[in-house]
Amino acid sequence: MAEPIASESPRRRGRRRAGADTRGALLEAARAEFGERGFDGATVRRIAERAGVDAAMVNHWFGGKEQLFVAALDFPIDIATILDRVLPGPPEELGARIIRTFLGVWDATGGAPLGTLIRSVASHETAAGMMREFVGTALAQRLVRPVAPDRHELRAALCGSQIIGLGMIRYVLRLEPIASAGHDEVVSATAPTLQRYLTGPLD
Amino acid sequence: MAEPIASESPRRRGRRRAGADTRGALLEAARAEFGERGFDGATVRRIAERAGVDAAMVNHWFGGKEQLFVAALDFPIDIATILDRVLPGPPEELGARIIRTFLGVWDATGGAPLGTLIRSVASHETAAGMMREFVGTALAQRLVRPVAPDRHELRAALCGSQIIGLGMIRYVLRLEPIASAGHDEVVSATAPTLQRYLTGPLD
Structure with missing residues (x-):
């Protein structure tokens, strides 16, 4: 430094x-x-x-x-760290690494900051624009495009939808059995969704 | 009446x-x-x-x-109407009917009420509790259990995560290409996710 x-x-x-x-x-x-x-x-x-x-x-x-x-954006982790954690490894397990990293990061915060983030995204066009840029630029260009050049913006938006929704259920609604589920169980259930959005057929 | x-x-x-x-x-x-x-x-x-x-x-x-x-809950449609729309038909296309109904209902409102709903769910424990009840009771018991008695609460929560996340991306963040995508395109991309959560293997 x-x-x-x-x-x-x-x-x-x-x-x-x-x-x-x-x-x-x-x-x-x-x-x-x-x-x-x-x-x-x-x-x-x-x-x-x-x-x-x-x-x-x-x-x-x-x-x-x-x-x-x-x-x-007040994320608990910066994008360079996210990319360092999820990019290395087999492309066919990228979905699992994304979910596991997401759970690790937000579990460590107790989840409350995600509520704040989602509330501001739903309340302020400023925050919504920043989140759009995050998914549309950072996620789509840096994370998705290297593994799936084809339709990378749609793929990134679909990944974003499952990740944001998982965050809503686990940390904001705290809906069981997902709120208390172990990481392995959540990864088993949702990683195939992300993997298909990343590298599978979309229609 | x-x-x-x-x-x-x-x-x-x-x-x-x-x-x-x-x-x-x-x-x-x-x-x-x-x-x-x-x-x-x-x-x-x-x-x-x-x-x-x-x-x-x-x-x-x-x-x-x-x-x-x-x-x-200030939904634009009541649950009896939702069930009437999505239940009839082959069980293996239930995921597609749910997504199509969701898009039809919220497109008709312009999406703004979903922002209000998500904001209140993220701000007030009262609204969060009501939404938890909606997914955990109405969705899990009435919609999911009849087609998938096995682990119906987990399946309902997973469906809820993809549906809420799709709503966030399309109506709140208005992220392209999902914000302007036609119903067929969104259904093709996301219905297989719901169908697996409803009736597929989860691990």
């Missing part, structure tokens, strides 16, 4: 932001910018301007635009 | 409720009662008491406790 960069832009109020202030201001600015312009339209320069900090702070605190975007 | 019953209980304020008032008061009382006690614990008598009307009004306006419960 790089050391914090000392040359932050001065704030309007005339003092330097502490590190946590900079990070928080960037997250807030990113949510506004991505919400208004979408992932492709948003620029790191404009997000930094809105936050009143130097653009280098985005790379320093987040590593880049994509990581800032995912951080702004 | 029966004519409106004239002998409503007098309200505290000393005038009779108009029909729409009675119906609205029952819905409000039902949401509170089902939220506190769940579907099985709630009684028609107590709901009517909370609404300040005669218990006969529940049957008159809704046809019974189950229909009142579904009305209180």
Whole structure:
């Protein structure tokens, strides 16, 4: 990890932001910018301007635009870590690795943050736009396209539907027997669905 | 349909409720009662008491406790109608009929009410409890158990996960290509998932 960069832009109020202030201001600015312009339209320069900090702070605190975007979604894990966990291994078991990673990540949070996320996605067009970008860009381009170039956007959206729905049932509705089921049982039941959406015939 | 019953209980304020008032008061009382006690614990008598009307009004306006419960969920269609649409036909096409009915019902609303429903389920334990009852009782007992007595609660929860997730992607996130896809395309892609959850092997 790089050391914090000392040359932050001065704030309007005339003092330097502490590190946590900079990070928080960037997250807030990113949510506004991505919400208004979408992932492709948003620029790191404009997000930094809105936050009143130097653009280098985005790379320093987040590593880049994509990581800032995912951080702004308030996911408990960043996409680079997700990809590191699910990509290695046989393509025909990708569905199982996705479900297992999903359960590991959200079980560790107790599930409450997923409720917050889904509520904001259902309430605010900003959050909905960010989630759309996450599934449509990050998932479709980075995760699905390499294993299934054919119809990768439809495949990613279908995977998204099963994953989001599983999250609703297990963590938000807490509906039994899925709420308390072990990972092996959930993977056995749902991984074949994801695998078909990823690499199987769709009609 | 029966004519409106004239002998409503007098309200505290000393005038009779108009029909729409009675119906609205029952819905409000039902949401509170089902939220506190769940579907099985709630009684028609107590709901009517909370609404300040005669218990006969529940049957008159809704046809019974189950229909009142579904009305209180603010679904655009009642469960009796859903069952009438999806049950007749070959069991091996039940998954396709469920998806087709789901799309028909929610497309007709433009999808916005599903956003409201999901938001309230993610925000209020009351609404979450009602939705749990809907999937766990109505779906599991009435729709799934007749075709799959084995593990019908798990099968219903799995179906619920794919259906709710599909609703999130199509109507709340409005993610393409699923948001604008024709019914045939969505049915081809997702009905095999439901069919496996209903009647296929789960491990």
